[in-house]
Amino acid sequence: DAMVIQNPRYQVTQFGKPVTLSCSQTLNHNVMYWYQQKSSQAPKLLFHYYDKDFNNEADTPDNFQSRRPNTSFCFLDIRSPGLGDAAMYLCATSTNPRQTGLDIQYFGAGTRLSVL
Amino acid sequence: GNSVTQMEGPVTLSEEAFLTINCTYTATGYPSLFWYVQYPGEGLQLLLKATKADDKGSNKGFEATYRKETTSFHLEKGSVQVSDSAVYFCALSDNYGQNFVFGPGTRLSVLP
Numbered sequence: 001d002a003m004v005i006q007n008p009r010y011q012v013t014q015f016g017k018p019v020t021l022s023c024s025q026t027l028n029h030n031v032m033y034w035y036q037q038k039s040s041q042a043p044k045l046l047f048h049y050y051d052k053d054f055n056n057e058a059d060t061p062d063n064f065q066s067r068r069p070n071t072s073f074c075f076l077d078i079r080s081p082g083l084g085d086a087a088m089y090l091c092a093t094s095t096n097p098r099q100t101g102l103d104i105q106y107f108g109a110g111t112r113l114s115v116l
Numbered sequence: 117g118n119s120v121t122q123m124e125g126p127v128t129l130s131e132e133a134f135l136t137i138n139c140t141y142t143a144t145g146y147p148s149l150f151w152y153v154q155y156p157g158e159g160l161q162l163l164l165k166a167t168k169a170d171d172k173g174s175n176k177g178f179e180a181t182y183r184k185e186t187t188s189f190h191l192e193k194g195s196v197q198v199s200d201s202a203v204y205f206c207a208l209s210d211n212y213g214q215n216f217v218f219g220p221g222t223r224l225s226v227l228p
Contacts, residue, residue: 006159042205042218043160090159103148103209103216107159 003027006091006108013081014116021076021111023091032074033105034066035090043090049074078113086115118143120206120219128225135193137222139180139206142187147208149173149182149189154203154221163191163204196226 005024013019023032030051035043047056049068063085065077078085089112092105123138141147148167152160164173169184178193189206206219 004159040221040223042220045216092160104150104162104165105160105216107152107161109159112157 004091004093004106004108006089006111008111009109010112010114012114012116013078015083016080019078019081019113021078021089021113023074023076023108024072025093025106026072027093027106028071029093029095029106030071031094032068033092033094034074034076035092037088037090037110039087046076081113081115083115086113088112118147118208118210118215118217120208120217122204122206122219122222125203125221125223126225127222128227129196130227131198132195133226135191135196135200135224137191137204137206137224139189139191139219140187141189141206141208143208143210145210146184147210149180150207150209151178151180151189151191152205152207152218154205156202160205196224198226198228200224201226
């Protein structure tokens, strides 16, 4: 009954080699989020989509991009990974809090990215 | 801006001990408050929530009460188990879901 699915669970890439992480959801939620979580820290929001409306956080590096081709899927692209980008990347979804006034986020299990 | 502060960890307890993890927040308006739990190597799971003052969220023996007068949402459990070992994040969301903020997390270790 997995509702937010992230693939792969573990990803290894080389310094500077582009990498894509994927997220899919079966909840039909309007909103999808990408977070970066480094060891022993809280998740940090990178960006989110309200439907097809992309919202980037002000301090998210240009190296991070995202695509949402349809309601169910969302991708995180790291164009040129650096050693500092090694982290857990978490995808989350929610129903449209602008309408419901309540933002409960449902998380995937995460993808742990290693950069060699 | 909105912010969440949690007690620093790690917190180490013996099985069946009483647990309190403090959480205080700063926000404009009337935010919703959450506790999320993250088990080793996993994503975050919603543990409980409260959407207005004096609401009590509860789940799996955990409880937290939304205290507007003290801007707090402390997590409690009467008798912890080894399986409760995890990192606990307090979080808030403003009325319109445009500002979801996590606290820094508190690591709990429960020893048999």
